[in-house]
Amino acid sequence: MTGRDRFHPDVQRYLDGEHVEGVAQRDIEEADRFAKAVLEYGASAEAPDARVDAAVMEVVRARVSQREGSFWQWLVQPNLVRIRPALMAAASIALVASGAALVSLLPRTSPTVADAVPTVLVRFELRAPEAMRVTVTGSFDQWSGDRVELQQNTATGVWSGTIPLTPGRHEYSFVIDGERWLPDPMAHAQVDDGFGQVNSVIVVGPRGVVRS
Amino acid sequence: MMQRLHILPMLGLLSVLTLAAAPAGAQEPGIAAQLVARGAPADFADRVAQIVASARAEALPTEPLEFKAQEGWAKRSRVPPERVLAVLQQLVGRLEQGRDVLRDAGLDASGPVVVGAAEALGRSLTPEQIRDVVRSAPDPAAAGTGLTVAASLAAQGLPAAAAARAVSDAYRSGRGPEEILEFPSTIADATARGERMVDIGQRIMQGGMLSSPGGSMGGAGTGGQGGRPPGMPGSKQGTKTQTNKP
Amino acid sequence: MGDAELVRRVLAGEVELYRVLVERYRAEFGRYATALLGGDVDEAADALQEAFIKAYDSLASCRQPDKFKAWVFRIVTNQCHNARRRRRLHAPLETISTPASETADERLNTGEVKTAIGAALEALTEEQRIAFVMKHIDGRSYAEMAELLNVGQDALKMRVHRARDEMKRRLEGVV
Numbered sequence: 293m294t295g296r297d298r299f300h301p302d303v304q305r306y307l308d309g310e311h312v313e314g315v316a317q318r319d320i321e322e323a324d325r326f327a328k329a330v331l332e333y334g335a336s337a338e339a340p341d342a343r344v345d346a347a348v349m350e351v352v353r354a355r356v357s358q359r360e361g362s363f364w365q366w367l368v369q370p371n372l373v374r375i376r377p378a379l380m381a382a383a384s385i386a387l388v389a390s391g392a393a394l395v396s397l398l399p400r401t402s403p404t405v406a407d408a409v410p411t412v413l414v415r416f417e418l419r420a421p422e423a424m425r426v427t428v429t430g431s432f433d434q435w436s437g438d439r440v441e442l443q444q445n446t447a448t449g450v451w452s453g454t455i456p457l458t459p460g461r462h463e464y465s466f467v468i469d470g471e472r473w474l475p476d477p478m479a480h481a482q483v484d485d486g487f488g489q490v491n492s493v494i495v496v497g498p499r500g501v502v503r504s
Numbered sequence: 505m506m507q508r509l510h511i512l513p514m515l516g517l518l519s520v521l522t523l524a525a526a527p528a529g530a531q532e533p534g535i536a537a538q539l540v541a542r543g544a545p546a547d548f549a550d551r552v553a554q555i556v557a558s559a560r561a562e563a564l565p566t567e568p569l570e571f572k573a574q575e576g577w578a579k580r581s582r583v584p585p586e587r588v589l590a591v592l593q594q595l596v597g598r599l600e601q602g603r604d605v606l607r608d609a610g611l612d613a614s615g616p617v618v619v620g621a622a623e624a625l626g627r628s629l630t631p632e633q634i635r636d637v638v639r640s641a642p643d644p645a646a647a648g649t650g651l652t653v654a655a656s657l658a659a660q661g662l663p664a665a666a667a668a669r670a671v672s673d674a675y676r677s678g679r680g681p682e683e684i685l686e687f688p689s690t691i692a693d694a695t696a697r698g699e700r701m702v703d704i705g706q707r708i709m710q711g712g713m714l715s716s717p718g719g720s721m722g723g724a725g726t727g728g729q730g731g732r733p734p735g736m737p738g739s740k741q742g743t744k745t746q747t748n749k750p
Numbered sequence: 751m752g753d754a755e756l757v758r759r760v761l762a763g764e765v766e767l768y769r770v771l772v773e774r775y776r777a778e779f780g781r782y783a784t785a786l787l788g789g790d791v792d793e794a795a796d797a798l799q800e801a802f803i804k805a806y807d808s809l810a811s812c813r814q815p816d817k818f819k820a821w822v823f824r825i826v827t828n829q830c831h832n833a834r835r836r837r838r839l840h841a842p843l844e845t846i847s848t849p850a851s852e853t854a855d856e857r858l859n860t861g862e863v864k865t866a867i868g869a870a871l872e873a874l875t876e877e878q879r880i881a882f883v884m885k886h887i888d889g890r891s892y893a894e895m896a897e898l899l900n901v902g903q904d905a906l907k908m909r910v911h912r913a914r915d916e917m918k919r920r921l922e923g924v925v
Binding site: 327328331334335339429431434435436437459460461463471473480481482483485486487488489491493494495496497498499500501502503 | 538571572574575576577578579581582583584586587588591594595623626649652653656659660682683685686687688689690691692693716717
Binding site for chain 3: 297298299304307308309325326327329330331332333334336337338339340341342343344345347348349351352353355356484486487488
């Protein structure tokens with residue numbers, strides 16, 4: 293740790309997931325080490341297992357039988373909420389028949405399917421002069437994180453690239469140096485990712501995308 | 505007219521993914537195998553697969569869940585696995601809410617429409633606004649597109665009622681989903697030129713129609729304002745990024 | 751299946767479905783409870799068990815089934831608080847709690863770090879510890895924390911910021 297007894301307010305905001313500029317790299321690294329150490333501490337701690345569930349259900353059933361005399365309410369087996377394969381197949385067929393998007397049901401691993409769906413070229417840009425590597429990732433690359441690299445214009449510090457996307461809604465994020473996830477300030481909208489960060493959203497029309 | 509150069513590297517990796525064996529007991533070999541191939545522990549992958557299978561059993565769309573699971577794994581340096589599972593459950597709940605809005609009115613609750621309805625609810629569109637968009641659309645896929653677009657318009661600052669009206673009016677006047685998909689770009693373009701969402705919203709509620717980017721509002725000739733004073737949003741960058749399919 | 755529907759069906763008599771809720775929130779709140787109880791997983795298991803039984807007993811009074819999660823979360827937090835108080839009354843916290851998974855084989859510095867983090871957490875105020883665990887171990891957003899704790903986001907940020915500073919002081923030289 294850098295030896296001061298508190299985090300700089302901008303570093304606090306960085307740890308809160310906000311986008312901050314002008315923070316010393318050393319302070320960022322210290323903050324990242326701190327967050328990582330705590331996360332690892334949490335991950336390494338054992339968490340209570342399913343024996344809790346079993347113990348609770350025993351008591352709950354006892355409560356029920358107390359109320360109902362000796363009659364156990366075994367109306368529903370616990371595994372009803374899982375699916376039997378035959379039922380799953382029937383549901384898939386029903387979805388196809390109702391006209392749901394075929395692309396989502398057919399395996400995405402088939403090259404011929406991907407070829408058949410029309411795509412539109414969309415340009416992504418981010419100003420990040422201090423970055424060493426910038427990628428863009430999203431639903432379109434199954435959130436690989438690092439597969440789609442942008443190229444830097446060293447004069448302007450702007451990273452850019454062009455990606456073919458299908459028309460429709462796409463959620464995505466930039467990743468700086470493989471570590472920092474950054475939304476696109478020029479996206480149509482931002483959305484809470486549910487994990488404490490923010491993803492960007494664009495809606496691609498057949499003729500391309502205009503962003504502000 | 506495929507630009508293969510960008511897609512091929514992705515396909516290469518995807519074919520590798522198909523070779524990965526599914527973890528034992530997986531009921532959704534696709535998503536579980538993908539996660540395991542990316543280094544996820546088998547029990548996590550199995551739990552994800554169970555959630556997805558359970559959703560599929562309720563006839564809920566599963567693609568949003570798979571995307572979210574992949575995203576959660578990609579962000580694992582900041583996100584504990586239990587959080588990913590919890591978020592997936594939340595997503596199931598939101599999809600159920602979307603489906604209920606449709607079913608409660610006897611409307612088609614197929615995959616894309618449910619996804620769109622869930623998104624629209626998340627942007628504070630009311631059930632009635634959602635149903636109106638669905639009724640105006642020519643088919644279920646278009647309904648899903650319409651709801652997704654309405655949600656985006658609302659996120660971009662258009663009042664929810666205007667966002668829904670923009671889409672339903674367009675469908676009722678015979679326009680198709682390809683045109684509707686341009687609306688978020690239209691609004692982004694308008695924002696860049698300094699137009700106010702509340703003004704556009706009012707014009708929509710009075711019957712004005714959104715058009716393609718660059719036109720903003722059709723019919724009344726109320727295109728964007730020329731020349732923005734410095735300091736107004738969009739005046740600094742002026743980065744309009746428009747790419748056209750050849 | 752969502753929480754609201756599960757609660758409705760359990761109250762309608764499908765008692766076995768309660769297990770789905772227990773499993774779901776035991777998984778989601780398990781690490782939180784363990785961290786609040788100084789890494790003692792057995793105590794956390796007891797606290798969770800008590801919490802879920804209490805929740806079942808007053809399930810009919812959970813007036814908003816779609817807010818079940820926040821409701822159960824508060825019961826769990828309360829149980830953890832009670833467990834800590836019982837511990838304090840019965841035995842002074844003289845030794846530093848270590849996470850259950852630490853073994854002699856772990857490298858010395860890794861064990862040191864984890865011991866230090868565990869000790870630092872114990873030194874926070876209860877409010878700070880709860881907020882810090884929710885933010886940094888559970889990875890929750892402030893919006894979600896606000897909903898679960900029924901506290902404003904600004905107040906939560908202050909608690910987390912102070913907790914971080916306190917942790918930083920105690921982890922000086924270790925992390």
